[in-house]
Structure formats: C-alpha cells, structure tokens
Amino acid sequence: MDFQLTPEQDDLRQRTRRFIADEVMSFETDPRCTPHGPTEDLRQELIARARSAGLLTPHASRELGGLGLSHVDKAIVFEEAGYSPLGPVALNIHAPDEGNIHLMELVATPAQKARWLKPLVGGHTRSCFCMTEPAPGAGSDPSMLQTTARRDGSDYVIDGTKIHITGAVGSAFAIVMARMEDGSATMFLTDMERPGITIERQLDALDSCFTGGHALVRFDGVRIPEGDRLGEIGLGLRHAQLRLAPARLTHCMRWLGAARRAHDTAVAYAREREAFGQSLASHEGVSFMLADNELDLHTARLVIWHCAWLLDQGDQAGHASSMAKVLCSEAEWRVVDRSVQILGGRGVTDLSIVSRIFSDMRAFRIYDGPSEVHRWRIGRQIARGPRPAEVAR
Structure with a gap:
C-alpha cells in the first residue's frame, strides 16, 4: 500500500474540507435540525450546495452522475464529510442511502435503476433498508427472518414488521428483505406509498443525524410485482x-x-x-x-x-x-x-x-x-x- 495521496486525491480532500467548513457547518445550529434528523427542506438546501460544488453523491458511478470514487478515495472524502453531522447529508453519502446506492448499482435491473436509483443518486429522493425485525425476528442473526413473501399470480405478497428502520419517514422507496416459502431470503423494492405499508411510529433515539430518524414499519399484504424483485430469488x-x-x-x-x-x-x-x-x-x-x-x-x-x-x-x-x-x-x-x-x-x-x-x-x-x-x-x-x-x- 502507498499511503501518499495523489495530487488528485489531495485536491479532492481539500475541496471537500473547504465545502464542509464554508457551506455546511453554519447550518449545525439551524432550527431545521430536529431530534429526528434534518428536515427535508434543510436536506434539499444542503444537497443543492453540494450539487453546485460538484461533490454530490461522489461514490456513485460517473454514468449515474457521481465521481466514481474508489474505496480509498471514499475514505478521504467520507472522513472530511463526517467532520460535520450534516456533511454526509449534504454530500448524499449518509446511511442508508449510501449503502443502497452501492447495492443497486451492482444488483438492480436497468428499469429499476431508472425508476429508483437515478433519483436517489441525484438527491431528489431518499430510501430505507428494511431488514431488522422485532424479537423473535432477524437482528444480528439474519436466519431468524420472520417477514414473509409468497407468490400470488405474478405478484409477491409481503407480510411482516420491521424495526429500527433508518430514514423510513419520508423515504420514497424501501429495499425489503423477506423469507420465501422455501425458507430462503429475497430482496424486494417497493414504493413506500404502496397500500399495506404503515409506519407505526417514529422511534425516539440518541442520535439526531439521520434524516427521517428511525421507525417501526409494518407490511400487511403488500403486493409487489415480479419486476420489483431486487436480485435473484433466494440470494437476499x-x-x-x-x-x-x-x-x-x-x-x-x-x-x-x-x-x-x-x-x-x-x-x-x-x-x-x-x-x-x-x-x-x-x-x-x-x-x-x-x-x-x-x-x-x-x-x-x-x-x-x-x-x-x-x-x-x-x-x-x-x-x-x-x-x-x-x-x-x-x-x-x-x-x-x-x-x-x-x-x-x-x-x-x-x-x-x-x-x-x-x-x-x-x-x-x-x-x-x-x-x-x-x-x-x-x-x-x-x-x-x-x-x-x-x-x-
């Protein structure tokens, strides 16, 4: 390994550091920073500043509008962004969207990328990742998955409850992990406004840095078309x-x-x-x-x-x-x-x-x-x- 930064990496670090200091840190006392994270209005204002600075969603591929950063490049930029609680929000590299973008770039179909991923990379929408469940469901042990997905004609029907779902409130869509009838796990994409999805409550938490906070989400007979399955059956x-x-x-x-x-x-x-x-x-x-x-x-x-x-x-x-x-x-x-x-x-x-x-x-x-x-x-x-x-x- 060579720990010496290239001129391009050093420039990226300095650009990000200046952006956080000059454009982001002054918002840390903004009243739109709430116990459940920055409001959507504040998020959009920060996103616009990062877009103007050419630093928005830098980890996404260049084809999608990002900078196509390597993992080492991300280490440089993400550390600088993290210097402010609002930095990851501004650069659109916060959890869970950052991980969802990475996953969908690898697994999603072209149609799914056009429908969900492009707006996410552009900072126009947010997403959530629904995997963790209340006891006795999946937590650290994913084999305990209780949420089910059964075939009904050309659709899948999802039933179950998820907890500690970061960013669920205000998310445009979710990635949902569910157990198939043979016991294997599969991922699905769904708009959060689909019938049967209920945010039962927003949880009060120690942290206040994630837009939308954390929530308890219920899925009651949510119908998901075949084309909205994310990845292969059983490979969740x-x-x-x-x-x-x-x-x-x-x-x-x-x-x-x-x-x-x-x-x-x-x-x-x-x-x-x-x-x-x-x-x-x-x-x-x-x-x-x-x-x-x-x-x-x-x-x-x-x-x-x-x-x-x-x-x-x-x-x-x-x-x-x-x-x-x-x-x-x-x-x-x-x-x-x-x-x-x-x-x-x-x-x-x-x-x-x-x-x-x-x-x-x-x-x-x-x-x-x-x-x-x-x-x-x-x-x-x-x-x-x-x-x-x-x-x-």
Whole structure:
C-alpha cells in the first residue's frame, strides 16, 4: 500500500474540507435540525450546495452522475464529510442511502435503476433498508427472518414488521428483505406509498443525524410485482453482504471525521482553558488523553485505508471489514468520550458540538453488527484455523 495521496486525491480532500467548513457547518445550529434528523427542506438546501460544488453523491458511478470514487478515495472524502453531522447529508453519502446506492448499482435491473436509483443518486429522493425485525425476528442473526413473501399470480405478497428502520419517514422507496416459502431470503423494492405499508411510529433515539430518524414499519399484504424483485430469488443474504461489508467501512470513515472534530474541539479548549496556574493541555492527565486520541485516530485511519485498499483489489474483505468495524467503532468512540471529559461541563451541553457527536456516535458500536457479534465471527474463523496450504507458506 502507498499511503501518499495523489495530487488528485489531495485536491479532492481539500475541496471537500473547504465545502464542509464554508457551506455546511453554519447550518449545525439551524432550527431545521430536529431530534429526528434534518428536515427535508434543510436536506434539499444542503444537497443543492453540494450539487453546485460538484461533490454530490461522489461514490456513485460517473454514468449515474457521481465521481466514481474508489474505496480509498471514499475514505478521504467520507472522513472530511463526517467532520460535520450534516456533511454526509449534504454530500448524499449518509446511511442508508449510501449503502443502497452501492447495492443497486451492482444488483438492480436497468428499469429499476431508472425508476429508483437515478433519483436517489441525484438527491431528489431518499430510501430505507428494511431488514431488522422485532424479537423473535432477524437482528444480528439474519436466519431468524420472520417477514414473509409468497407468490400470488405474478405478484409477491409481503407480510411482516420491521424495526429500527433508518430514514423510513419520508423515504420514497424501501429495499425489503423477506423469507420465501422455501425458507430462503429475497430482496424486494417497493414504493413506500404502496397500500399495506404503515409506519407505526417514529422511534425516539440518541442520535439526531439521520434524516427521517428511525421507525417501526409494518407490511400487511403488500403486493409487489415480479419486476420489483431486487436480485435473484433466494440470494437476499448474499446480496446483503454486497451492501454490508462496504457499508461497515463507510460508517468507519464518516465517524472518523466526527471523532476528529471532537478531538480538535477538545484540543482548542485544552490550550485556552487554564486551571491551577496553567493550561489544561499542560496537565499530564489531560495531555495523556489528547495523546491517546491521536493514537486512536491514527490507528482507525490505518485500518480504514487497509480495508479500503483490499476492497479496491477485489477482495470481498468480509473478515477485514468485521475487524475494521470493531476497531474503528471502539477507537473513535474512545476519542469522543475523552473529548467530553476534557471539555467538562461544556462537553455535556449544547455549548459544544461534542455533546451532539457523543449522542450520535453511541449507536455506531451496535448498527451493522454489534462489536460482540463481530468478535464472535472473528473468533469462529480463528478456531477453524488456516487452510493447510496457508500453514505451509
């Protein structure tokens, strides 16, 4: 791996950094930032600014209007965007749309891309990904899928309930995972306004950075035409991995930017604030926390870049992305937690952006697989051991 940025990559980083500083951060105190995320009106205003700056949906292919970024390029841009809670929204690289765009580029038919993907890439619509279910349904264990899809003539009929569905309120369409009559999983596309789809409630959550928040969604006899099936019958879990492995990593990228913002805020405060005759930064207890922040940020960035490089080489990077998810989510969380401690009272109030980052980031250790599940999977792979040929080498 070559960690030296190319001139093009450095230009992209600087363009994104300036855009976030000059065009996005001033909106962080806008009243349209609600407990359930930025309003659609605010989202559209931010989207328009990114479109004018040539930075909208940069991860999408050039054919669809994006910049066709490699995974390493995304690591650069997504970190810079994550420096503001509104940055991923502005660039249209927030979850779940970012992962849905990646999945649909790989799996959707030309007709599905024209109907749903093009408007999504253009920032005109939003989407949601309906997989997680209330107990005893699917969560970390997708084999527990309870939502069903049965054939009825030329249609599929979907029944079930999904929970923690990010962005469901206000989404134009959903990708729904359902269990077929033979027990296999399949994905479907559906307009959210189809009869039988009900948003039962919007959930109050710690975070406030996702447009539409999180919701409980019910599907009662939702009829989906054959042409709206996403991918092959029975390959839903395999298609989900096409989405989830890169999506785990892009979460790490965005939250690295947020952790860096928290650290920068803590550093500025520690240099200026005095206690016991000297700046806080001069006290060993605080300076050690700042040093540990730098170590965790550096480690997280190296992990992200390595995993992104593997993906760019064509490696599926499932094992590597699981390790990255655990290492980065915990390292970046430690950075934010220490920053709150350094800021003291300022860190737990709206006097600082850090309290908002703290609330937003806590769920990162849970979604796209809790740290414990990834550790379990990594441990199972270790227990199975390397193949004999690998031992021989």
